Amino acid sequence: LSAWETTVSNRLPAYLALGGAGLLAGxxxxxPEPVVLAAPLxxxxxxxxxxxxxxxxxxxxxxxxxxxxxxxxVDVELTIVARQNVAWLDVELDLPRGLAELRRAGExxxxxxxxxxxxxxxxxxxxxxxxxxxxxLRLRARDPLGFFAYRMEVRQPLxxxxxxRPETLRRLLRPAETQAFAGNxxxxxxxxxxxxxxxxxxxxxxxxxxxxxxxxxRRGELHVNxxxxxxxxxxxxxxxxxxxxxxxxxxxxxxxVRAAAGLIEGYLRRRDRVxxxxxxxxxxxxRPAMGERQLYRMIDALIDTxxxxxYAWKGLDVIPRRTLPPKSLVVAFSPLLxxxxxxxxxxxxxxxxxxxxxxxSPLEFVAPGQRETEQLAHRLWVMxxxxxxxxxxxxxxxxxxxxxxxxxxxxxxxxxxxxRDARLVRA
Amino acid sequence: xxxxxxxxxxxxxxxxxALALAPAVELAPLGPLxxxxxxxxxxxxxxxxxxxxxxxxxxxxxxxxxxxxxxRAPVDAAAPAYAAAFFLCAELGWLGLEARRGRxxxxxxxxxxxxxxxxxxVLAALLLLLAAVSVGGGPPMTxxxxxxTIAVAACLAWLGRPRE
Numbered sequence: 278l279s280a281w282e283t284t285v286s287n288r289l290p291a292y293l294a295l296g297g298a299g300l301l302a303g304x305x306x307x308x309p310e311p312v313v314l315a316a317p318l319x320x321x322x323x324x325x326x327x328x329x330x331x332x333x334x335x336x337x338x339x340x341x342x343x344x345x346x347x348x349x350x351v352d353v354e355l356t357i358v359a360r361q362n363v364a365w366l367d368v369e370l371d372l373p374r375g376l377a378e379l380r381r382a383g384e385x386x387x388x389x390x391x392x393x394x395x396x397x398x399x400x401x402x403x404x405x406x407x408x409x410x411x412x413x414l415r416l417r418a419r420d421p422l423g424f425f426a427y428r429m430e431v432r433q434p435l436x437x438x439x440x441x442r443p444e445t446l447r448r449l450l451r452p453a454e455t456q457a458f459a460g461n462x463x464x465x466x467x468x469x470x471x472x473x474x475x476x477x478x479x480x481x482x483x484x485x486x487x488x489x490x491x492x493x494x495r496r497g498e499l500h501v502n503x504x505x506x507x508x509x510x511x512x513x514x515x516x517x518x519x520x521x522x523x524x525x526x527x528x529x530x531x532x533x534v535r536a537a538a539g540l541i542e543g544y545l546r547r548r549d550r551v552x553x554x555x556x557x558x559x560x561x562x563x564r565p566a567m568g569e570r571q572l573y574r575m576i577d578a579l580i581d582t583x584x585x586x587x588y589a590w591k592g593l594d595v596i597p598r599r600t601l602p603p604k605s606l607v608v609a610f611s612p613l614l615x616x617x618x619x620x621x622x623x624x625x626x627x628x629x630x631x632x633x634x635x636x637x638s639p640l641e642f643v644a645p646g647q648r649e650t651e652q653l654a655h656r657l658w659v660m661x662x663x664x665x666x667x668x669x670x671x672x673x674x675x676x677x678x679x680x681x682x683x684x685x686x687x688x689x690x691x692x693x694x695x696x697r698d699a700r701l702v703r704a
Numbered sequence: 705x706x707x708x709x710x711x712x713x714x715x716x717x718x719x720x721x722a723l724a725l726a727p728a729v730e731l732a733p734l735g736p737l738x739x740x741x742x743x744x745x746x747x748x749x750x751x752x753x754x755x756x757x758x759x760x761x762x763x764x765x766x767x768x769x770x771x772x773x774x775x776r777a778p779v780d781a782a783a784p785a786y787a788a789a790f791f792l793c794a795e796l797g798w799l800g801l802e803a804r805r806g807r808x809x810x811x812x813x814x815x816x817x818x819x820x821x822x823x824x825x826v827l828a829a830l831l832l833l834l835a836a837v838s839v840g841g842g843p844p845m846t847x848x849x850x851x852x853t854i855a856v857a858a859c860l861a862w863l864g865r866p867r868e
Contacts, residue, residue, distance in 0.1 A: 286798070287754055287755070287758075288794075288798050291757065291758035291761070291794075292794070293860065294758065295758060295761060295762060295765065296856075297857065298762070298765075299765070300852075300853045300856060301853070302769065303849070304846065304849050304850060304853060306769070306773065307841075308769070308772065308773075308779070309779060309783070309831060309832055309834075309835030310768070310769060310772055310779070310780055310783045311765070311769055312831055312835075313783040313784060313786075313787050313828040313831050313832055314765050314768070314769075314783070314786070314787045314790055314828075316787060316824055316827045316828045316831055317787050317788060317790070317791035317820065317821065317823075317824020317825070317827070317828065318790075318791060318794070318824075319856060319860070320820060320823055320824050320827055321791065321795075321820045321824070322860060323859065323860055323863055324816075324820065326860065326863035326864045327863050364812055364813070365812075365813075388812060421812060421813065421816055422813065422816055422817075422820075423798075423802070423813055
């Protein structure tokens with residue numbers, strides 16, 4: 278709570294000057310009229326000065342909850358207690374970026390009697406994900422006659438975590454290889470499971486309940502069913518946070534974070550182990566794990582994601598080994614603009630990781646210029662990007678372009694098709 | 705700009721025009737002075753230029769007093785009414801400017817202005833009655849007037865002292 282800052286309306290000096298001039302004119306002219314004219318002005322100035330004093334109020338801020346989803350409304354409750362009469366008080370909520378106040382009719386300035394308490398409920402809409410501090414208030418007050426204006430700032434920071442609204446996903450990318458724990462992914466290996474894989478002749482040691490009696494009767498010798506076990510997989514979501522492209526409809530990082538939130542939720546629901554690597558000016562990671570706790574840990578880590586300017590050259594060596602387990606599927610979200618993230622992705626592929634890249638198309642954020650040379654440069658840049666995608670495809674890394682407004686489901690389906698085709702070619 | 709700005713400023717200009725017209729009707733040469741005062745007042749509200757309002761009000765007062773002096777008129781019995789209108793004109797002007805900046809005049813302030821206008825009129829009438837009392841003039845009365853002026857200034861200074 279800072280002190281009141283007082284400003285005087287230019288009305289008060291004007292009244293004093295006119296009143297003083299009237300008194301002097303009365304003396305000089307020897308007439309009562311100048312004094313009579315000055316009387317109401319001087320009376321107003323005297324009453325205004327007598328009544329003016331900074332308001333004595335106490336303001337308390339409370340949030341109705343500490344967590345919200347993007348697009349949801351949060352109520353900020355303001356309790357104002359007046360120790361003295363307050364003629365006019367306006368409380369303005371100064372909100373950080375990503376939050377906006379919904380002004381409704383009748384939520385203007387108030388006046389309070391001494392000892393009165395007024396509760397205000399302000400509706401705040403969470404427009405963008407992220408960790409925010411709410412509770413910066415600007416108080417403006419005036420004396421009963423409006424000669425003085427008072428301003429004060431109150432800071433009672435309350436944390437509000439706005440979670441990204443996850444992209445809706447019906448299908449996820451299937452990893453090339455599975456891990457040892459039970460999960461929802463049908464393994465490519467054969468073993469104990471419920472998914473039918475093949476039929477083979479009976480050998481000593483096979484369980485009797487595995488015998489396929491129909492096939493055995495048809496072929497004249499015992500055959501058994503082979504099954505595929507359901508296993509889990511390790512998935513690492515790789516977020517390129519070196520660059521953020523901004524436009525009116527949101528940023529490239531917004532798209533990446535919402536997509537990552539959707540993927541994380543989807544894979545964790547399938548009992549997969551999911552990890553996170555935020556590769557940018559500041560390097561952040563979370564080791565793969567499963568369960569609801571991991572979901573909250575990851576979403577909490579996601580909402581702290583931000584672009585930090587750095588010229589430091591980083592490689593994968595700085596990431597702890599257990600963050601990128603062998604045989605894990607790495608799904609990268611990147612606008613493919615920064616050389617450091619490109620090198621890191623190529624390095625991942627070189628190390629044999631099952632990599633899929635979702636390119637957040639920067640073309641939607643950068644319009645070609647008006648001049649011919651600018652349009653030529655734009656076309657060259659578009660071609661360079663196509664060549665870059667080709668470079669990844671040559672290495673067996675599917676790169677799918679995700680444009681703003683497109684559903685991620687379709688993009689992931691395209692990535693799955695590319696991966697399937699690549700496997701067929703390899704086979 | 706709030707919706708109240710237009711009516712407030714309109715009322716203020718009408719009142720200023722009436723105040724300027726009253727002495728000019730009695731004495732035609734005051735017309736240009738009245739015109740300048742109203743134009744300045746109008747400019748102060750329209751531009752907006754708050755610094756012009758005190759000058760416009762000062763010109764209105766000068767016009768009124770010059771009219772009285774030139775006509776060598778006896779004590780004007782309508783002076784308290786003129787003073788109340790003068791005060792209301794000033795208040796309406798500033799309220800109009802505030803409304804233009806998005807601040808709505810609040811109810812209690814309107815009541816306070818009305819009360820001050822009434823109180824000012826009563827005070828002005830009392831002063832006029834006091835002036836009508838026949839007492840000898842001369843240096844002692846002038847000294848008393850100077851002392852009263854100083855007392856008013858001191859009183860205002862005391863009221864405006866910094867407080868906790």
